[in-house]
Amino acid sequence: MTRIAIIGAGMAGLTAARHLLDAGAEVTVFDKSRGVGGRLATRRSDVGAFDHGAPLVQGDGAGFAEAMDGLASAERHGDGWRGLPGMSGLLKPWLAGAIHVPGCRIVRIEKRVLVDETDARHGPFDAVIVAVPAPQALDLTGQDALAQVVMDPVWTVLAAWDGAGAEDPDPVAPLDKILLQRGPGFRWIAHARAEWSRANLERTKADIAAELLTSLVRALGQVEAPIHLDAHRWRYARVARPLGAPFLDCGDGVLAGGDWALGPDAGHAFASGRAMAREIASRTLSAADQVG
Known part of the structure; x- marks a missing residue:
């Protein structure tokens, strides 16, 4: 064979x-x-799952x-598909x-x-x-x-709260996209802009999580500290050329x-x-x- x-x-x-x-x-x-x-x-945690890479597939x-x-x-979602139970x-x-x-x-x-x-x-x-x-x-x-x-990098912050924030938040720089995760609870993924991610590519996860959290808090209108916070670096996230x-x-x-x-x-x-x-x-x- x-x-x-x-x-x-x-x-x-x-x-x-x-x-x-x-x-x-x-x-x-x-x-x-x-x-x-x-x-x-998909990343599992004590507060639930985070689809911290691509939120859906399109083509x-x-x-x-x-x-x-x-x-x-796979399940249809808008103009794409999502994975079950996670991506x-x-x-x-x-x-x-x-x-x-x-x-x-x-x-x-x-x-x-x-x-x-x-x-x-x-x-x-x-x-x-x-x-x-x-x-x-x-x-x-x-x-x-x-x-x-050419492939662009993306830093991603993963955060969760006990209570709800804004229902449809607009990204606050340097964030590019904010996504509420599926299922119960208030778990959020936020992707930073490619140019910011490239400029900050070699910083520690802890530093990145803290800085991006500041922008996410502003976007969500949260006043409490998150019950979960992490970050992930996608060194080769998206094709630019x-x-x-x-x-x-x-x-x-x-x-x-x-x-x-x-x-x-x-x-x-x-x-x-x-x-x-x-x-x-x-x-x-x-x-x-x-x-x-």
Whole structure:
């Protein structure tokens, strides 16, 4: 059976995984995180869950809406979809049938053998898909074309109160977006503006949480101290300048792609993942291998 490795368990990686699994390949998904979804992230806490990454997924490319509507773990929300019970659950069904290797940071690719940070070796594989943010893909593949991709960072503050604040708050600088979380209680996520996040990228979480809390309190009209406060840095949060092609052929059976290949939406990541899967399938899967 054809063996495919995928580095990254976000939208692009899991889209590719699902298509290749359905085509009859053996697929192994490696990810440095313990969960799946990448920026489709949910953080649990004593006061409830926070969808502290992308609050929903959007896109209008071919097949994207059908794929989202086909997920039992997705619900329509406005002009997009949310994961159930949180954003991190959205894509879990697409892992079914794959070999999942969580908590494994791949640091090198040597002739389709993956080497992790403990120097353990995985493979060889018939093909490799690199579906991580462009700067990380550059480190793994050495492809200079990836240096032209620009991804914006975002600092996010997570806060909760015992009582309600403003129902529909307007962001106060440097905040860009404020979102009330699903479920009971008064849990809020606020994303800082990209330019502010870049200027403050290397500050500590504690300092960032305290500063962004000041703006969030002003927006919400809260007078009490929060019962929960944290911050998270998304170093590669959103695509500002894409590659301009569905994927990059790195040679020797290695492809690299993600939302950064085409644009900022989840639909762009889906399109990249599907394009990589089709390319790999056309090269490596014989007619006898393929199913469906």
